[in-house]
Amino acid sequence: MTKIAFLGAGRMASAMVDGLLAHKAALPSELACIGGENGTARLLGERTGIVVHASLPALLQDAGTVVLACKPQQLSSLDPRVAELTAGKLVLSILAGKRLARLGQTFSQARNLVRTMPNTPGRIGAGITGWSAQSPLSPSDRDIVNTILGSLGKMVEVDEAQLDAVTALSGSGPAYVFEFAAALRDAGEAAGLSRAASYQLAVETILGSAKLMAQSNAGAEELLNQVTSPNGTTFAGLKRMEARDFRGMVKETVLAAKTRSEELSQDS
């Protein structure tokens, strides 16, 4: 019997399937997908051995859980029979900006709805996903949500009203880190390094520092103090960051993204 049906078979659905199979949380025969017209479902099926269906009734017949993983703008063009076909099922959406109220219009007979906001590192199992359910989850549905989102990395449950903030921080956050990496690379070049060496130093510094933070009981400030001796080199660099109000700029960045997320999900 198919346990989890994926509506959409693109990058994120593929990452979830890969994670579920790698963690042995499901067998290929327990996962199924459907795609649009570009052949992604066929490719995913060929690569992983999961079941590929050409019609929604066939896909959803045996599934207890449905993962909505198409593009947000494709939601309104889904086969209208999807409401009936998902009756009594758990529906988990990864669509950016589609609120539970909007999802509830399409999946009106689902046993529960979960709205999630994953991020790009989920594609290598190193993501973090914020999520919120329409009604309190039963213990078994909570297990299902943990298993599915665990395929992308870590997760945090929040009130739905906080999902715009999650979008602004961890959803858009990888781009801020990429921008920071590019800035470090350019700065390293300005300081006399080759572009390639500078990029490698920047990426590994971000990676190592993030791992150290994740593995340490000390908070960011404490770790920062540990590497900053009075009037030393790091101190000199940090003084410039403070003078240019780095934290204020990061706050503005996240709040601007949150405002945009609110605007985009206004009518959805």
Ligand SMILES: NC(=O)c1ccc[n+]([C@@H]2O[C@H](COP(=O)([O-])OP(=O)(O)OC[C@H]3O[C@@H](n4cnc5c(N)ncnc54)[C@H](OP(=O)(O)O)[C@@H]3O)[C@@H](O)[C@H]2O)c1
């Ligand atoms: N990428 C990220 O990091 C990220 C982060 C957070 C949230 N999200 C959300 O994740 C969702 C998927 O993103 P993605 O990057 O995986 O997109 P994607 O690679 O473009 O995948 C979209 C999938 O939907 C399929 N599709 C199109 N029309 C369909 C239909 N009518 N019924 C069923 N499937 C249909 C496409 O099939 P064909 O291409 O074969 O036509 C494709 O398999 C988006 O809603 C996005 O908001 C993504």
